[in-house]
Amino acid sequence: MKKILLLALSFVMITTIFSQSTIIGTTTYDLQTNNSSKDRIIAYDDGTISALWTGSTDFGTWPDRGMFYNRYDGTAWGTYPTERIEDVRSGFGEILTVMDHEVVLSHRIVGADTTIGLFANEEIGGSTWTEFGGSGLVESFWQFSYCPEGTDDIYTITSGNVIPFSNYITALYFSRSDDGGESWSVLNDTIPFLTSADGIPTLGFNIGAESYQIRADGADVYILYGIPNSDLILLHSNDYGNPGTWERTNILDFPYDNFDGFIQSDIDGDFITDTLQTTDGYHEMIITDDGTVHVFSGYIRIYSDGFGSYSLNYRASGIWHWSTGMVSAELINTELDWESPDCVYSPYTGIGLYVYNYRNAALSSQPAASWDPATGRIYLLYTMKLEYTDIYGDPTNFSAESFRDIFGMYSDDDGLTWSRQNNLTNTAEDGEENFFLFVDDRVVDGKVHAIWQQDDEPGTSALEGEVVHENNVRYQAFEEDDFVAPLATSDFDYTVDLFYVPFTDMSTGATCYSWDFGDGGTSTLASPAHTYATGGSYTVCLTVSNSYGPVTLCQEVNLVTAPVSAFDFDGDPMVTFTDLSINTPTSWSWDFDDGSVSTEQNPVHTYVENGSYNVCLTSTNLGGSNTACQLVGINLATVAPDADFTYTAVGLNVTFTDMSTNTPTAWSWNFDDGSPISTEQNPSHTFPPGGVFNVCLQASNGGGIGTECKIIIILEDGVNELLSNTLNIYPNPANEFIIISSDADMSNVTFEVYDVLGKKVSADILVSSAHELQMNIENIAAGNYVLKIVTGSGNVMRTITIE
Numbered sequence: 012m013k014k015i016l017l018l019a020l021s022f023v024m025i026t027t028i029f030s031q032s033t034i035i036g037t038t039t040y041d042l043q044t045n046n047s048s049k050d051r052i053i054a055y056d057d058g059t060i061s062a063l064w065t066g067s068t069d070f071g072t073w074p075d076r077g078m079f080y081n082r083y084d085g086t087a088w089g090t091y092p093t094e095r096i097e098d099v100r101s102g103f104g105e106i107l108t109v110m111d112h113e114v115v116l117s118h119r120i121v122g123a124d125t126t127i128g129l130f131a132n133e134e135i136g137g138s139t140w141t142e143f144g145g146s147g148l149v150e151s152f153w154q155f156s157y158c159p160e161g162t163d164d165i166y167t168i169t170s171g172n173v174i175p176f177s178n179y180i181t182a183l184y185f186s187r188s189d190d191g192g193e194s195w196s197v198l199n200d201t202i203p204f205l206t207s208a209d210g211i212p213t214l215g216f217n218i219g220a221e222s223y224q225i226r227a228d229g230a231d232v233y234i235l236y237g238i239p240n241s242d243l244i245l246l247h248s249n250d251y252g253n254p255g256t257w258e259r260t261n262i263l264d265f266p267y268d269n270f271d272g273f274i275q276s277d278i279d280g281d282f283i284t285d286t287l288q289t290t291d292g293y294h295e296m297i298i299t300d301d302g303t304v305h306v307f308s309g310y311i312r313i314y315s316d317g318f319g320s321y322s323l324n325y326r327a328s329g330i331w332h333w334s335t336g337m338v339s340a341e342l343i344n345t346e347l348d349w350e351s352p353d354c355v356y357s358p359y360t361g362i363g364l365y366v367y368n369y370r371n372a373a374l375s376s377q378p379a380a381s382w383d384p385a386t387g388r389i390y391l392l393y394t395m396k397l398e399y400t401d402i403y404g405d406p407t408n409f410s411a412e413s414f415r416d417i418f419g420m421y422s423d424d425d426g427l428t429w430s431r432q433n434n435l436t437n438t439a440e441d442g443e444e445n446f447f448l449f450v451d452d453r454v455v456d457g458k459v460h461a462i463w464q465q466d467d468e469p470g471t472s473a474l475e476g477e478v479v480h481e482n483n484v485r486y487q488a489f490e491e492d493d494f495v496a497p498l499a500t501s502d503f504d505y506t507v508d509l510f511y512v513p514f515t516d517m518s519t520g521a522t523c524y525s526w527d528f529g530d531g532g533t534s535t536l537a538s539p540a541h542t543y544a545t546g547g548s549y550t551v552c553l554t555v556s557n558s559y560g561p562v563t564l565c566q567e568v569n570l571v572t573a574p575v576s577a578f579d580f581d582g583d584p585m586v587t588f589t590d591l592s593i594n595t596p597t598s599w600s601w602d603f604d605d606g607s608v609s610t611e612q613n614p615v616h617t618y619v620e621n622g623s624y625n626v627c628l629t630s631t632n633l634g635g636s637n638t639a640c641q642l643v644g645i646n647l648a649t650v651a652p653d654a655d656f657t658y659t660a661v662g663l664n665v666t667f668t669d670m671s672t673n674t675p676t677a678w679s680w681n682f683d684d685g686s687p688i689s690t691e692q693n694p695s696h697t698f699p700p701g702g703v704f705n706v707c708l709q710a711s712n713g714g715g716i717g718t719e720c721k722i723i724i725i726l727e728d729g730v731n732e733l734l735s736n737t738l739n740i741y742p743n744p745a746n747e748f749i750i751i752s753s754d755a756d757m758s759n760v761t762f763e764v765y766d767v768l769g770k771k772v773s774a775d776i777l778v779s780s781a782h783e784l785q786m787n788i789e790n791i792a793a794g795n796y797v798l799k800i801v802t803g804s805g806n807v808m809r810t811i812t813i814e
Contacts, residue, residue, distance in 0.1 A: 042065070049155065050106060052462050053451060061106060063104065074100060082136050097142075102119075105155065111134060116167065169199075266278050276314045289313050300384055307380055325374055329342045330345055347560060395415060415439055419435045499559075511541075586616050621645050651712065656670050664695060665696055677710070684704055762774070
């Protein structure tokens with residue numbers, strides 16, 4: 012998404028400054044710094060702002076070059092400045108607040124002397140600048156200076172031993188003023204640890220102009236130095252920078268000392284040239300109120316085949332970050348695939364082939380940082396090339412130069428993690444080049460105050476020999492919301508039809524889609540459908556992206572899954588089976604391996620024989636079936652017998668037959684007539700005549716004792732043999748009536764019915780003839796009964812069953 016920038020057409024900009032960028036001046040000289048970020052803007056708590064840049068109005072050789080100053084008075088910026096504050100050609104300066112006024116330091120060449128000029132105004136925001144005191148004493152070029160808040164201490168470093176008309180340097184000089192620049196307590200002291208003996212490349216390979224910075228906090232002074240073919244070095248003095256107090260720390264280690272291209276970059280010894288990670292020489296350093304130092308530097312890669320030169324690989328994007336306590340710098344990933352019409356990730360395809368626009372500036376470069384004392388948040392701004400912005404519309408053209416926008420991100424945990432970057436300017440695609448970025452190192456009024464140079468093409472006249480033209484100097488106060496990237500949001504819904512799942516995209520702001528269905532299947536459609544081979548739980552992830560990168564959302568999609576059968580069991584020989592199957596089976600099939608089956612979920616089955624049984628459960632649902640089997644051992648328990656018996660009576664003699672189950676091993680018969688106990692399984696016994704006896708059987712085994720008792724009715728002596736032998740009773744069992752027939756004459760017999768307890772039961776007898784009678788049994792309860800037929804010559808008994 013692009014932001015629309017309204018450009019001022021008048022020379023005086025009278026508008027609210029916190030809504031958009033504002034042009035605060037112009038310059039025909041377009042090289043604001045050779046490398047690192049400089050102190051060019053100061054935002055004050057009263058709402059006023061001071062800004063500085065290297066300016067010129069000349070379209071030739073810039074004889075009027077110097078430091079141009081503009082001021083925001085809380086309401087509006089001043090008119091565009093057209094004159095430098097110095098009296099001679101100067102440049103590459105910085106502005107410092109020194110107590111109650113401001114000081115500008117810049118380098119100048121007067122005759123054969125190159126020195127640093129110092130100019131001060133009478134008060135903060137004052138328009139009259141006067142050279143003073145220690146001006147002209149600090150030697151050489153490209154100063155970087157710092158004045159800690161609330162002090163008049165000025166710390167300065169300059170490039171020493173500069174080869175004329177080049178950026179080659181062989182030393183850095185350190186100077187310190189304790190009185191605001193009126194005099195110098197330390198002057199032009201050569202900084203140690205930066206010679207070939209220390210691994211720093213020698214003359215001819217040390218393009219180090221302004222590849223350094225300086226900061227101070229109390230007695231601690233820090234100097235940062237690094238070029239593409241050297242270590243990134245942090246020098247520290249704990250004694251205000253006095254000679255002999257410096258120590259060196261490598262915060263990014265370059266694998267070769269004095270690297271000059273005559274050594275093949277082969278760090279793993281396989282004789283293949285390796286590409287090395289390094290810095291592009293554009294640095295930023297800030298110190299927070301607790302004394303923590305934060306270093307930022309552009310990320311680039313370098314390699315050499317060993318033939319006396321090295322090459323830079325610009326197909327990489329990132330910003331190095333290091334802070335106090337870290338062992339080495341870590342890379343902040345700034346890579347973006349800004350334009351991806353085919354949705355194939357290719358972040359560098361659209362970057363123009365011509366890359367040498369600003370010395371060694373990497374794809375993401377010119378880091379500038381600001382710290383918010385109120386929240387502890389660190390804001391990081393940088394410039395980055397955008398794909399497909401060259402004027403040819405063809406990045407493969409050898410002259411194609413990609414335009415840059417300013418991006419920003421932030422960290423709320425001291426740089427451990429960073430937000431997704433956002434495009435803060437959004438004008439590169441409109442043919443505006445945004446470079447030479449400078450910010451106040453403190454957030455003021457919740458805003459990051461920045462200035463930068465805006466050009467109509469990449470590169471500079473000073474470096475590339477382009478036609479001199481006028482460039483804008485822009486200002487903007489970036490607010491917290493400006494750093495929130497308009498990321499796509501990933502969201503989707505779905506429906507399930509067994510194994511067929513249509514997905515519906517519900518994302519916003521997405522231009523590309525990448526689905527992972529969790530089974531190896533993928534899609535790049537916005538709303539695809541997918542058929543799974545089997546049921547189950549699948550983690551489905553949708554990654555959507557736009558120019559600001561990818562965002563992923565994952566959801567669990569649960570399909571009908573075939574059960575996984577499992578069960579437990581307990582008991583012997585009566586076994587209770589418990590279904591433990593998962594994935595919600597809807598039917599069950601048990602095979603007990605003894606010829607028995609069941610379709611209950613939790614059946615109970617009794618085995619009748621000892622043994623080992625392979626019991627199998629098959630559980631089923633719409634997703635399929637699954638079978639699990641276990642061995643069930645039946646031999647661990649003996650069940651007490653279930654006692655039972657039958658008997659047959661002939662006169663007084665009764666024969667008993669054991670019908671007990673569960674395999675009894677011992678028997679005990681009590682005939683209830685005073686006779687001894689019998690231990691036979693199937694005994695015979697003669698009862699005394701004319702009695703009712705409660706005969707009991709106790710059957711036993713190792714599992715216990717079972718008891719069964721039955722009433723036996725014994726009639727008096729004598730039996731009518733003719734009647735007994737020809738007696739026929741039918742139907743038996745019966746439920747309404749029974750027929751009693753015999754060859755004997757039954758005209759004078761008596762019929763009696765007894766229940767099993769010996770109680771006489773009333774029954775109606777209908778005489779049909781002397782040889783056949785009918786007994787009405789409708790009112791007799793169901794059960795077993797004894798029919799007693801009494802004659803003058805004896806009695807006959809039979810058992811009848813009523814249903």
